[in-house]
Amino acid sequence: xxxxxxxxxxxxxxxxxxxxxxxxxxxxxxxxxxxxxxxxxxxxxxxxxxxxxxxxxxxxxxxxxxxxxxxxxxxxxxxxxxxxxxxxxxxxxxxxxxxxxxxxxxxxxxxxxxxxxxxxxxxxxxxxxxxxxxxxxxxxxxxxxxxxxxxxxxxxxxxxxxxxxxxxxxxxxxxxxxxxxxxxxxxxxxxxxxxxxxxxxxxxxxxxxxxxxxxxxxxxxxxxxxxxxxxxxxxxxxxxxxxxxxxxxxxxxxxxxxxxxxxxxxxxxxxxxxxxxxxxxxxxxxxxxxxxxxxxxxxxxxxxxxxx
Amino acid sequence: xxxxxxxxxxxxxxxxxxxxxxxxxxxxxxxxxxxxxxxxxxxxxxxxxxxxxxxxxxxxxxxxxxxxxxxxxxxxxxxxxxxxxxxxxxxxxxxxxxxxxxxxxxxxxxxxxxxxxxxxxxxxxxxxxxxxxxxxxxxxxxxxxxxxxxxx
Numbered sequence: 001x002x003x004x005x006x007x008x009x010x011x012x013x014x015x016x017x018x019x020x021x022x023x024x025x026x027x028x029x030x031x032x033x034x035x036x037x038x039x040x041x042x043x044x045x046x047x048x049x050x051x052x053x054x055x056x057x058x059x060x061x062x063x064x065x066x067x068x069x070x071x072x073x074x075x076x077x078x079x080x081x082x083x084x085x086x087x088x089x090x091x092x093x094x095x096x097x098x099x100x101x102x103x104x105x106x107x108x109x110x111x112x113x114x115x116x117x118x119x120x121x122x123x124x125x126x127x128x129x130x131x132x133x134x135x136x137x138x139x140x141x142x143x144x145x146x147x148x149x150x151x152x153x154x155x156x157x158x159x160x161x162x163x164x165x166x167x168x169x170x171x172x173x174x175x176x177x178x179x180x181x182x183x184x185x186x187x188x189x190x191x192x193x194x195x196x197x198x199x200x201x202x203x204x205x206x207x208x209x210x211x212x213x214x215x216x217x218x219x220x221x222x223x224x225x226x227x228x229x230x231x232x233x234x235x236x237x238x239x240x241x242x243x244x245x246x247x248x249x250x251x252x253x254x255x256x257x258x259x260x261x262x263x264x265x266x267x268x269x270x271x272x273x274x275x276x277x278x279x280x281x282x283x284x285x286x287x288x289x290x291x292x293x294x295x296x297x298x299x300x301x302x303x304x305x306x307x308x
Numbered sequence: 309x310x311x312x313x314x315x316x317x318x319x320x321x322x323x324x325x326x327x328x329x330x331x332x333x334x335x336x337x338x339x340x341x342x343x344x345x346x347x348x349x350x351x352x353x354x355x356x357x358x359x360x361x362x363x364x365x366x367x368x369x370x371x372x373x374x375x376x377x378x379x380x381x382x383x384x385x386x387x388x389x390x391x392x393x394x395x396x397x398x399x400x401x402x403x404x405x406x407x408x409x410x411x412x413x414x415x416x417x418x419x420x421x422x423x424x425x426x427x428x429x430x431x432x433x434x435x436x437x438x439x440x441x442x443x444x445x446x447x448x449x450x451x452x453x454x455x456x457x458x459x460x
Contacts, residue, residue, distance in 0.1 A: 087383035087408040088363040090415035120414055 004030045006131050010107050013129060015079035018044055021070050024059030034133075034158060038072040038080060039126040050158060050288065081124045084109050089121060094211055095186075096121050106132045106191025106198055132162070132188055134199045139167035141293035142284050143175075150243075150252050150279045152234075152271070153294070154259040155286030161256040162188055162232050164286065164294065166199060168254065169230050173202025180205045181226035183216035189232060214238035217253075221246045230254040240273050247279035261285070262302055275299050318456040325455065329448015333441040335391075340433045342391035345375040346400060347426040354419040357412070364408045383408065399425060 007030040011019050018038065025033075035047035043065060044055045053061040055070045062069075072080075084101045085092050092101050101109045110128040115121055142153075142164060153168075155161045166189050173180045182205055184190045190207045191198030197207060206224050210216040213231050217239070220229050229246055231239075234255045243253045257271045262285065265271040274280055283302065284294040349372040356367040364383040372378040377390045378400065385407070387400035403422045410418055 082409065085408070086363045086365065089409050090357055090412040091361045091363045093411040096411065121411055 006107070006133060007031065007033050010036065010103060010109075010129050010131055013080060013084040013101075013103055013109060014038070015072075015076040015083065018070065018072055018076055018080070021055060021057060021059050025055070025061065029053075029061055033131055035131065036129040037126065038077055038128075040072065040074050040077055040124075042071060043069040044072050047158070049290065077124045077127060080127055081111065081113075084111075084127070093121075098211075100186065102187045103129070104193045106187050106189070106193070108132070108186055108188055132191065132199075134166060134191070135160075135163050136167060136170070136200070139164045139171060142168055142296070143171045145282075145296045146172075147282060148252065149281040150247060151254045151282045151284065152265075152274060152280045152299075153254070153256040153284045153286065154265055154271070155256075155294075156260050156288055157258055159286040159288035161258075161286060164284070165189065165230060165232060165254065165256055166201065169205060169228075170200050170202040172228060173204040174200075177204050178227040179225065180228045180230055181220035181224045182207045183213050183220060183229065183231035184209050185211050185213050185216065185231070189230075212238075214242040217242035217246055221249050221251050226251055228252045228254055232256050233258070234270060234274060237270060237273075240270050240277070243274060243279045244277045247277065253279055255280075259285075262297065266302075275303065314459070318459065321455050321459070322449075322452045325452020326445075326449045329445045329451070332444040332448065336433070336437045336441050336444075338391040339393065339396070340430060340437055342375065342377040343396060343426060343430045343433055346372075346377060346387075346392075347423060347430060349375050349378065350403070350419055350423045350426065354416050354423070357419070358416050361412065396429060399429065 004027055011022060014022060014036065022036070029046070029048060032048045033046050037045040037047070046053045046055060046061060051063070053063050054065060055061055056068045057070050058068065084103065089096070095101050096111060097115070099110060101111060103109055108130050110130065111124060112126040113121055113124040138160070146168070153161050153165055169180050169182060169189070172178045180202065182189055182201060184192065184207050187193070187209060189199065190201055192207065192209055201207065206226070208216050208220055210219070214236065216231065217229050220226055229251055232255070234240065234243065234257050243255070246253055257265065259265045259268065259271060262283070265275065265283065281299050283297045283299060285297065286294045353367060353371040356362060356371060360367065368383065368385055369380045372380055372385065377387055377392045378385055379388055385404045387397040387404070389397055392400070408415070
């Protein structure tokens with residue numbers, strides 16, 4: 001039923017025409033929906049358990065396209081965009097420059113459109129609403145094998161990296177009483193809305209909402225004296241430098257990265273640098289299969305196997 | 309007895325004529341007052357967007373709370389004919405119709421543009437006040453006086 005709540009919680013950001021149909025989806029679908037995709041002139045798609053389904057006009061779903069498929073037009077997308085922004089595009093400028101809008105309850109909507117030379121955002125062409133799921137206990141296996149040092153959680157997009165990171169933070173904070181500083185640049189981990197955290201991140205967790213994660217790590221290490229700094233999606237050299245600095249300051253880092261395999265991690269310069277910096281000692285590879293425990297690998301072993 | 313009725317009637321005409329004159333005059337003054345309040349509301353809104361970047365439902369009501377010509381409902385607002393004329397209403401509604409749809413700096417520039425438009429309207433409304441306000445007050449009194457003389 002919590003899944004239903006999550007689904008209903010994002011409907012405020014969808015234009016009335018589409019919303020009216022989505023409201024009538026069966027509960028068993030609603031609680032499994034991971035994404036809602038709207039594209040100009042194209043069918044409304046749902047991602048359920050990693051697969052794409054199309055919404056029919058009668059409020060049911062199917063996995064093939066036919067005449068009864070519900071389509072979203074330009075007007076629906078414009079309306080949805082303004083609803084997501086709460087009629088205040090200016091208040092979301094920073095987020096839009098990064099291609100998303102932070103929604104209430106920690107959900108996130110990816111936005112495609114045009115930033116013109118004057119800095120205006122227009123012609124919204126697609127919206128992808130990602131429904132964040134808080135799954136208590138999903139990081140049990142990882143929690144048991146976590147050695148207290150740096151950890152990188154890797155997996156394909158949609159494999160559940162953020163969900164597992166969120167639960168691991170909660171367990172480390174509430175079960176081991178470790179001081180965890182969370183750098184939540186997009187509000188996805190905490191689900192913060194108007195300063196209030198919706199998701200449970202534990203009793204000993206400080207949440208720093210800051211767009212610049214590298215700066216966030218520096219601030220957290222300097223001012224919050226954490227045992228662990230956690231943030232989602234390491235992606236820039238600056239973030240890598242901050243992580244290395246915090247490692248040298250005796251603070252462990254837990255972060256995530258997009259990667260389909262270990263070789264992907266070694267191919268990407270930032271993740272490669274992270275593994276070689278010594279700031280992480282374990283890598284948790286997620287398969288993306290529901291209920292399957294992540295594969296925990298030692299960074300030393302990974303590097304030794306490659307002979308580096 | 310007849311002259312008492314006449315005097316009461318004349319007093320009534322004088323009072324009504326003067327009141328009508330003052331009322332007509334007040335309409336022009338009220339328009340300037342309301343336009344100034346709208347202008348001030350726009351200025352507040354611009355500052356709030358510029359420095360606070362809160363969403364419209366949180367700042368719109370605060371910005372226009374003293375302005376009778378603007379009705380706010382969440383993130384939407386509309387002008388009503390309270391002291392302002394149809395043309396003013398059209399301009400203000402045009403301002404509200406796409407409020408919030410531009411990114412930060414552009415939104416402030418857009419508000420500034422409408423503030424300039426409002427300033428122009430305030431200036432022209434003030435000119436009308438200078439020209440017609442005194443005229444109507446005098447006309448009301450003099451009209452009533454003329455009527456009284458005719459009755460006598």
